[in-house]
Amino acid sequence: MDRKLGVYICSGCSIGESIDVNRLVDVAQKEHKAPVCRTHPFLCGEEGLAAIRNDLAQGAIDSLVIAGCSPRTKTNAFSFDSQTVMDRVNLREHVAWSHEPGNEDTQMLAEDCLRMGIVKVRKMEPLEPVSDAISKTILVVGGGVAGITAALEAADADYDVVLVERQEQLGGSLAAVKKHFPTHPPYTGLQETGLPEKIAKVTRHPRIKVYTATRIVKTEGQPGMFDVTLQNGGQPFVHRAGAVVMATGWKPYDASKLAHLGYGSSPDVVTNDQFEAMIGGGPVVRPSDGKPARSVLFIQCAGSRDKDHLPYCSSVCCMATLKQADVTHQTSPATKVYIVYRDIITTGQYERYFAKVQNHPATFLMKGDVVAVRTQSGEHLHVDVKNTLLDEDITIPADIVVLATGLVPNAADNDAIRDLRDAHAKVQRNESETQRAEAEKTVERLRSHEGTEILNLTYRQGPDLPILRDGFPSSNFVCFPYETLRTGIYAAGAVRAPMDSAGAEEDALGAAMKAIQSVEMASSGQAVHPRAGDLSYPSFLLQRCTQCKRCTVECPFGSIDEDAKGTPKFNSYRCRRCGVCMGACPERIISFKNYSVDMIAGMIKAIEVPEEEEEKLRVLLFMCENDAYPALDVAGMNHVAYDASVRVIPLRCLGSMNIVWIADALSRGIDGVMLMGCKYGEDYQCHFAKGSEIAHRRLENVKETLQRLQLESERVEVSQISIDQYKKVPEIINAFMERMRELGPNPYKGF
Amino acid sequence: MNNGNTASSNGNSLLVIGGGVAGLTSAIEAAEAGCNVILIEKSPFLGGRAIGFNLYFPKLCPPACGFEINFRRIRNNPRITVLTQAELEELTGSTGNYEATVKVSPRFVTEACTLCGACAATCPALRPDEFNFGLSKTRAAYLPHKMAFPEEYVIDRNACIKDCTACVDACRYGAINLEQQIERKKFQVAAVVVATGWAPYDATKITNLGFGQFPNVVTNVLLERMASSNGPTAGKILRPSDGKMPATVAFVQCAGSRDENHLPYCSSVCCSASLKHSTYIHTLDPEAQVTIFYIDTRTPGLLQDFYAKVATNDQLKMIKGKVGRVEEDPQTHDLLVTAEEVITGKKLTQRFSLVVLAAGIVPQTNGLPLALTQDEFGFLANETPGIYATGCAKRPEDVSATVRDATGAALKALQCAVRSAHHG
Numbered sequence A: 001m002d003r004k005l006g007v008y009i010c011s012g013c014s015i016g017e018s019i020d021v022n023r024l025v026d027v028a029q030k031e032h033k034a035p036v037c038r039t040h041p042f043l044c045g046e047e048g049l050a051a052i053r054n055d056l057a058q059g060a061i062d063s064l065v066i067a068g069c070s071p072r073t074k075t076n077a078f079s080f081d082s083q084t085v086m087d088r089v090n091l092r093e094h095v096a097w098s099h100e101p102g103n104e105d106t107q108m109l110a111e112d113c114l115r116m117g118i119v120k121v122r123k124m125e126p127l128e129p130v131s132d133a134i135s136k137t138i139l140v141v142g143g144g145v146a147g148i149t150a151a152l153e154a155a156d157a158d159y160d161v162v163l164v165e166r167q168e169q170l171g172g173s174l175a176a177v178k179k180h181f182p183t184h185p186p187y188t189g190l191q192e193t194g195l196p197e198k199i200a201k202v203t204r205h206p207r208i209k210v211y212t213a214t215r216i217v218k219t220e221g222q223p224g225m226f227d228v229t230l231q232n233g234g235q236p237f238v239h240r241a242g243a244v245v246m247a248t249g250w251k252p253y254d255a256s257k258l259a260h261l262g263y264g265s266s267p268d269v270v271t272n273d274q275f276e277a278m279i280g281g282g283p284v285v286r287p288s289d290g291k292p293a294r295s296v297l298f299i300q301c302a303g304s305r306d307k308d309h310l311p312y313c314s315s316v317c318c319m320a321t322l323k324q325a326d327v328t329h330q331t332s333p334a335t336k337v338y339i340v341y342r343d344i345i346t347t348g349q350y351e352r353y354f355a356k357v358q359n360h361p362a363t364f365l366m367k368g369d370v371v372a373v374r375t376q377s378g379e380h381l382h383v384d385v386k387n388t389l390l391d392e393d394i395t396i397p398a399d400i401v402v403l404a405t406g407l408v409p410n411a412a413d414n415d416a417i418r419d420l421r422d423a424h425a426k427v428q429r430n431e432s433e434t435q436r437a438e439a440e441k442t443v444e445r446l447r448s449h450e451g452t453e454i455l456n457l458t459y460r461q462g463p464d465l466p467i468l469r470d471g472f473p474s475s476n477f478v479c480f481p482y483e484t485l486r487t488g489i490y491a492a493g494a495v496r497a498p499m500d501s502a503g504a505e506e507d508a509l510g511a512a513m514k515a516i517q518s519v520e521m522a523s524s525g526q527a528v529h530p531r532a533g534d535l536s537y538p539s540f541l542l543q544r545c546t547q548c549k550r551c552t553v554e555c556p557f558g559s560i561d562e563d564a565k566g567t568p569k570f571n572s573y574r575c576r577r578c579g580v581c582m583g584a585c586p587e588r589i590i591s592f593k594n595y596s597v598d599m600i601a602g603m604i605k606a607i608e609v610p611e612e613e614e615e616k617l618r619v620l621l622f623m624c625e626n627d628a629y630p631a632l633d634v635a636g637m638n639h640v641a642y643d644a645s646v647r648v649i650p651l652r653c654l655g656s657m658n659i660v661w662i663a664d665a666l667s668r669g670i671d672g673v674m675l676m677g678c679k680y681g682e683d684y685q686c687h688f689a690k691g692s693e694i695a696h697r698r699l700e701n702v703k704e705t706l707q708r709l710q711l712e713s714e715r716v717e718v719s720q721i722s723i724d725q726y727k728k729v730p731e732i733i734n735a736f737m738e739r740m741r742e743l744g745p746n747p748y749k750g751f
Numbered sequence B: 001m002n003n004g005n006t007a008s009s010n011g012n013s014l015l016v017i018g019g020g021v022a023g024l025t026s027a028i029e030a031a032e033a034g035c036n037v038i039l040i041e042k043s044p045f046l047g048g049r050a051i052g053f054n055l056y057f058p059k060l061c062p063p064a065c066g067f068e069i070n071f072r073r074i075r076n077n078p079r080i081t082v083l084t085q086a087e088l089e090e091l092t093g094s095t096g097n098y099e100a101t102v103k104v105s106p107r108f109v110t111e112a113c114t115l116c117g118a119c120a121a122t123c124p125a126l127r128p129d130e131f132n133f134g135l136s137k138t139r140a141a142y143l144p145h146k147m148a149f150p151e152e153y154v155i156d157r158n159a160c161i162k163d164c165t166a167c168v169d170a171c172r173y174g175a176i177n178l179e180q181q182i183e184r185k186k187f188q189v190a191a192v193v194v195a196t197g198w199a200p201y202d203a204t205k206i207t208n209l210g211f212g213q214f215p216n217v218v219t220n221v222l223l224e225r226m227a228s229s230n231g232p233t234a235g236k237i238l239r240p241s242d243g244k245m246p247a248t249v250a251f252v253q254c255a256g257s258r259d260e261n262h263l264p265y266c267s268s269v270c271c272s273a274s275l276k277h278s279t280y281i282h283t284l285d286p287e288a289q290v291t292i293f294y295i296d297t298r299t300p301g302l303l304q305d306f307y308a309k310v311a312t313n314d315q316l317k318m319i320k321g322k323v324g325r326v327e328e329d330p331q332t333h334d335l336l337v338t339a340e341e342v343i344t345g346k347k348l349t350q351r352f353s354l355v356v357l358a359a360g361i362v363p364q365t366n367g368l369p370l371a372l373t374q375d376e377f378g379f380l381a382n383e384t385p386g387i388y389a390t391g392c393a394k395r396p397e398d399v400s401a402t403v404r405d406a407t408g409a410a411l412k413a414l415q416c417a418v419r420s421a422h423h424g
Helices: A021-031 A046-058 A092-096 A104-122 A145-156 A172-176 A195-204 A272-278 A317-331 A348-358 A414-429 A433-449 A501-523 A550-554 A580-584 A597-606 A628-637 A659-667 A691-708 A728-743 B021-032 B063-075 B118-122 B166-170 B220-227 B270-284 B303-310 B399-423
Strands: A005-010 A036-040 A063-068 A085-090 A138-141 A161-164 A208-211 A215-222 A225-231 A237-241 A243-246 A250-252 A269-271 A295-302 A336-341 A363-367 A369-374 A381-386 A394-398 A400-405 A407-409 A489-491 A560-562 A568-570 A619-624 A646-651 A672-677 A716-720 B014-017 B037-041 B080-084 B086-094 B097-104 B126-128 B137-139 B183-189 B191-194 B198-200 B217-219 B248-255 B289-294 B316-320 B322-329 B334-340 B347-352 B354-359 B361-363 B387-389
Touching: A005 A021, A005 A046, A005 A104, A021 A036, A021 A104, A036 A046, A046 A063, A063 A104, A085 A092, A085 A104, A092 A104, A092 A628, A104 A597, A104 A646, A138 A145, A138 A237, A138 A501, A145 A161, A145 A172, A145 A195, A145 A208, A145 A243, A145 A501, A145 B399, A172 A272, A195 A208, A243 A501, A269 A272, A272 A317, A272 A400, A295 A317, A295 A381, A295 A394, A317 A336, A317 A348, A317 A400, A336 A381, A336 A394, A348 A363, A381 A400, A414 A433, A489 A501, A501 B021, A501 B399, A550 A560, A550 A580, A580 A691, A597 A646, A597 A659, A619 A628, A619 A659, A619 A728, A628 A646, A628 A728, A659 A672, A659 A691, A672 A691, A672 A728, A691 A716, B014 B021, B014 B097, B014 B183, B014 B399, B021 B037, B021 B063, B021 B080, B021 B191, B021 B399, B037 B086, B037 B097, B097 B191, B118 B137, B118 B166, B191 B399, B217 B220, B220 B270, B220 B354, B248 B270, B248 B322, B248 B334, B248 B347, B270 B289, B270 B303, B270 B354, B334 B354, B387 B399
Parallel strands: A005 A036, A005 A063, A063 A085, A138 A161, A138 A243, A161 A208, A243 A489, A269 A400, A295 A336, A295 A400, A336 A363, A619 A646, A619 A672, A672 A716, B014 B037, B014 B191, B037 B080, B191 B387, B217 B354, B248 B289, B248 B354, B289 B316
Antiparallel strands: A215 A225, A225 A237, A250 A407, A369 A381, A381 A394, A560 A568, B086 B097, B097 B183, B126 B137, B198 B361, B322 B334, B334 B347
C-alpha cells in the first residue's frame, strides 16, 4: 500500500545545532519522496503539533515519521488516532546528545536513522484488533480458601464464576483448622477461620456455580473462549470461561521421609496436622497411652529449609506452631512446650503474637538442630539437639514430638508431563531402535507424573502451568508476581508460593483481578502485560510453511498449537505480541502489521554503507526496546559519547530477532552486528521469559554461517544488558568498534 | 495517560493515593480492567521509595526494569490521570459516591517541558537532593532522576534565589511558569485506595547504635543510594569519614524493629535486604568481611533460596545476637560493635570500618483526611468499605508482596465502582 507519508523533524533540544536538518529534509523529500516534510524548532509545542494535525485532517498524509526525541518521551503530545501509522526516530538521545555536533559521522548517523524510520513506516499497516465473542466467566479451580475467595470477589464485581473442587466438600486445607492464629489487630488472640460463612456465601451466590467432586477432563481454546470439560461421575459437560484462577492449594510434606526425626518410630511422634486434631478439646494426651502430656516438643522446619527435602521456607509453620502451643496451654496450662527452631519467622505484626506466646511461662524456645528423636518404651521420647546457643549439645525429654512439616504445592509439572507424552508418542511411533530406547528411558524417569494433570489444557506445550521452581508455578518477576507463561491463567494461594491462609485470601483477590483484567482486555482485542493494550498480532502465511515447528516450540506462552501434519494453529488471545515466533521462522512467514521480518530487513537495507575506501565502518545494533534501549536513552541524557558508526534497531524482544537480518546485514557489507537483550538463565529478566535466551541460542547457528562465509565470528556479538547499565552500554559499543577496526572492513562490502 | 476524564467501561472512577509500587499497581491494574483512575502522588515523581533502590532481592535486578514497563502501561492508557505534588485534602460522601478534593502544588514547569535541561544548567541555586537523602545536591530547577516519570523538570521555589528568573530566560519552550499557584481539583470517585507507603525509622532515635553521632554508621536506605549508579557516590560504597572502601562491614539487624522501645513489629524486609546489601559489598570488593548480627533470619517462602545462596559466601558471617552498643574509635573512626547473645548473656565486641543499621519500616498513615482505623503501630486496618489500604501503609512487606496486595486492593475498589455504576 502506498502511503502518504509526512516526515516531521524537530530541530529543538540542540538537534538543530548538532546536525544539518536541511540535509535530513533532502533525505525525506529527494531520496524517499515523502509528500510532506516539515521542520520545527519545537515540534511537541502547540504550533508544531497543529501543523501535523492539520496535515492529517486535510488528508495530505496518512502516516508519519516524527524525528526528534526518544519515543519514550512526549508520548501524550505525539499520540494520534490508532489508524494513523506512526513511528518516531530518536534524533535527540541517540544522536544529538551522544555524538559530536557538526561532525560528518553524526550527520550520517542522523540521516540513516531517518531513512530507517521512513522505510519502517512505509512497511507498517494500520492495526485491526481481533474481535470475537469473549466469555467473561471466570473459572476457579480449587475450592479451598483461595479458590472460594477468588470466586466470591470476582462474583462481587459482577463476573460469573464456575468453581470446581476435586473433593466432595469445599474448604480445602483450612477446613481442618479449628482456631486460626491472629491475622488482624490486636494480633494477640485466636480467631475463627471464617470458612463456614464463606462456604455458605459461595454456595448461595447467584453468580457462582459450584461443582464439587469434579475434575477437569480438558481445557480447550484460549483466553476469552476456554471450553472446559468437567466431569463429576456422570456424563462430561462443558462450560465456557474467559480466564482461569488456579487455586489448588497444598498438601503436607510426606512425613514418612522424616524418619530421622522419629516419624514412624513411635505413635507419640506426630505431624502438625495430626496434632491439630488432638488439641482444642480437653487436655492434650499422649497417643501411645492416652495419658496427659507433661511436655510437647515442636520441631520446626521438619523438612523445610532443607536441601534434601524442601529447599524453601513453608512460611506458615512458625505461626501454626505458636498457635498450637497457645491452644495447648489453654487446655493444659502446666504442659511444657518446647519449640526447637532455626529462625522464628513471624513477620510484620505477627511478631506481636510471637511475643505473647513466648512470654507464657511454660513455653521454651530453643535454637538448634534436632539430630535424633529416640524412643524408649514406656518412657518419654528423647530429643537430641545440637548447635544450640548454649555451646553444648542437649537432650530434651518430651511426651509428644510434633513435626512442623511444611507445605507442598498441588501443582502439575507441565514440562515433565509434556516430555512424558512426547516420549510415549516416540515409543509408539517406533522410529528407530536407539530413539525408542531413549524414549523408553524418559517414560520410566517421568512415570510418576502420569495422570497428575490439573487443567488438562490441550496446548501443544503441555497441559498445565509451567513450574518456576520447587514445584511452584510462580512468577519469576519481583514486580509482576502474577505473571504466568499461560495467558489468562493465574495461580493463586499456596500453590503459587508458600503462604498462610490470610496470605492466600489476599493472593486470590489479586489473581481474580488479573483474571477479570484478562477478559476485559481480550474483549477489546488488547494484549495483556507486558505489552498491555497492544492491538497487533502475528499472522501466518501458511502456504509457505514447512512444518518445521520452531514457532510452536519457541513461543514462551504456548500460543501456537499444531495440527497432525505439524502446521501451526495460532491462538491470538494467548499471544503476548513479543514476536518470538517471527524470529523463529526460517521461512519468514510470520508478520505483524506493524512489525515484520521484511520491515526490519528494509530498515537494514536503508542504511547507507560507505565504500571500503572511505574507511568508515557500519555496525548494526539490535536492542531490546524494554531495557537496553532505555539504557541507551539515559546514556544520551547523560551526554555520554560513543562511536557514531552504530545503527540502532529496537526490537520488541531480542527473541524476535530473525537471523536472516544478520545475514542480510553482513552480506550488504555492514561490518558487525551487536545484539543487546536482557539477562537470561535462572534469574532471567526478559519480560517474555525466554526471548533473550532463545536469541542467544539462535546465534550459535549464526556462528556456523559466519564460518561458512569465512567471516570472523567476532563480527556478531550479543550482550546481556539490564536497564540500569547505561554506563556500560556505550563502553560495550566502543569496545566492539575497537575490535571491528582491528578486524578491518567486511570483505563483502560492495558486493 | 490523560489529564481529564474519559468514559469508563467498568463503572466509575477510583482515586489512588500514593504513586509508589503499591499505588502504581492498584492504578494500572484497575485501569486495565476498565476503570478510570486518578492517581495522586505527593512528590514530583512516581515510583516511591523503591525507585531509589539499587537492586531488588532476590533476583538482584534493577527496579527501573519493572517501572519502565509500568510507566509505559500508564503512557499508553487513557484511563489513568496522574497528578504529582498532589495530596488529598478532603473526602466527602460515602462508598460508591465520594467527592475528593485534591490539592495540587505548583511544579512551576508545565507539560511543555522537553527535558532539554537548560533550566538546570543555568540555575544558580542548590538544594539538598532528597532522592539521595541529602547526601548530594541538585539545582533548584531539577529532574528528580534520569528515569523520572512524569518526564518533566521541577522547580523547588524554596531553594530559589530571590527574584532570579534564570530558568525562565533559559527555557526556549516557555515551559516555566514561576507564577503557578496551588490548584484544587474535585473528583467524583467510587472508592479510594490508600497506598501512602512507608518511611525508614528515624535511626537517630536508637541512640545506642550511634547513627547521627558517628559518620561511619549509616542506614540501609542510605546504602541503597550509595550502591546505585545514579546515587551520590556513583555506585561506590564508601565510608563517609574518609571516602574509603570499607574492609569490614557490620549489619545490625532489627535496628528499631522487634523492639518495644521503638517498633514492636518485625519490618519483614530487612533480613533479605541486608543479605542483598552484602552482595553489593562483595561485588565491589570480594575480599570485604561482612558480618550480619541478627535475632532471627527471616527469609520466608521462596526467599529461603536467596538466603541459602548468599550464605555460601565465606566472607559473610552470620552472628545471632542483638547489638547493644556501637562505639567509635575516634582515631580511625572505626566502630566497635558489642552484641549480646540473648540466652547466654555472652558479650562480644568486634571492630568494623562501616556499620549499617537495618532500620525498619514506619507506615506513612498520619495526616490523611480520612477516618481510618489504625492498629497500635500505625498500620491501617481495612475496616471502612470503599476505602482500601494497601502496601506498607497496611503492613510491612516487600515489593512482590506489595504488588500482590495492591492488585487485590484494585479489585475491592473496582467492586465499588461496578456497584456504583449500577445504582448511579
